[in-house]
Amino acid sequence: MKxxxxxxxxxKRPDRIVIQDEWIERAMxxxxxxxxxADGRIRRWVHVPEMEGRYLRIxxxxxxxxxxxxxxDRGFEP
Amino acid sequence: MKIRYYAETDxxxxxxxxxxxxxxxDLDENTLLDLDADGDICAMTIxxxxxxxxxxxxxxxxxTALTKEPSVPATSSISAGSKN
Numbered sequence: 818m819k820x821x822x823x824x825x826x827x828x829k830r831p832d833r834i835v836i837q838d839e840w841i842e843r844a845m846x847x848x849x850x851x852x853x854x855a856d857g858r859i860r861r862w863v864h865v866p867e868m869e870g871r872y873l874r875i876x877x878x879x880x881x882x883x884x885x886x887x888x889x890d891r892g893f894e895p
Numbered sequence: 896m897k898i899r900y901y902a903e904t905d906x907x908x909x910x911x912x913x914x915x916x917x918x919x920x921d922l923d924e925n926t927l928l929d930l931d932a933d934g935d936i937c938a939m940t941i942x943x944x945x946x947x948x949x950x951x952x953x954x955x956x957x958x959t960a961l962t963k964e965p966s967v968p969a970t971s972s973i974s975a976g977s978k979n
Contacts, residue, residue, distance in 0.1 A: 823901040823908065823940075832916040832929075854924055856943065878904070885904060886927075886940075888919040 818842070819883040828887070836873065836887050840865050844875040844887075849895070858885065862893055900950055907944035912937045 818838060820828075827833055840863065848861035849872075857879035865873050874890035877883060897910040914937050916929040925947065929938035944950040 821901065821906075822903045823906045826899065826901075827908070827940075830916060832919075856925070885906075891918055892920060 821878065821883060821885045824885050824887070833888060835868070836889075840867075840873050841875055841884060841887050844873055845877070845882075845884075850893075862890065864895070865889075898953075900944065905943050905945050905950070907941040907948050907950060908938065909941070910938040 818841065828836065843865075844861045844863035848863055850862045852860045854860065854876075859877040859879070859881060860874055861877065862872050862874050865871055868889065871889045871891075872893040872895065874886075874888060874893065875884055876886040878885055897908075897913070899908045899910075900906070901908070912931075914931050916937055917932050918930045920928050920930060922928050925942040927940040928936050929940075931937045941948050
């Protein structure tokens with residue numbers, strides 16, 4: 818999985834270290850929603866039953882494969 | 896306080912306090928706030944920082960409190976007399 822330097826650093830933080838690669842892959846392959854930002858970066862969300870049903874948001878670079886961010890999005894409305 | 900700039904993606908990360916983050920919230924499409932359990936901000940991520948935060952220019956200055964000059968005792972009083 819390709820990641821940016823920012824993500825490589827931030828994923829070590831305690832609130833992000835719980836995010837499994839498998840969930841990020843799931844968001845990349847089978848998102849329940851996608852939104853392309855004005856800068857071309859791509860947001861995708863996936864439901865994570867393993868984490869009390871929370872929704873994981875990932876942000877990909879415009880190449881569609883490099884992960885720039887991932888966090889549980891409390892503001893997401895399914 | 897910790898500041899990191901990731902030139903690869905033009906991302907600026909500012910950590911105000913090293914405390915557990917419980918929520919990441921959007922301020923706008925290019926700004927994320929990390930909040931602690933009390934809802935107080937502990938970190939911030941600013942995307943496209945060279946356009947929005949003046950990076951790579953950076954300055955830090957600690958402005959100390961000015962010390963007060965000792966008060967000078969009055970040597971004359973001002974009289975409110977009428978002018979001739």
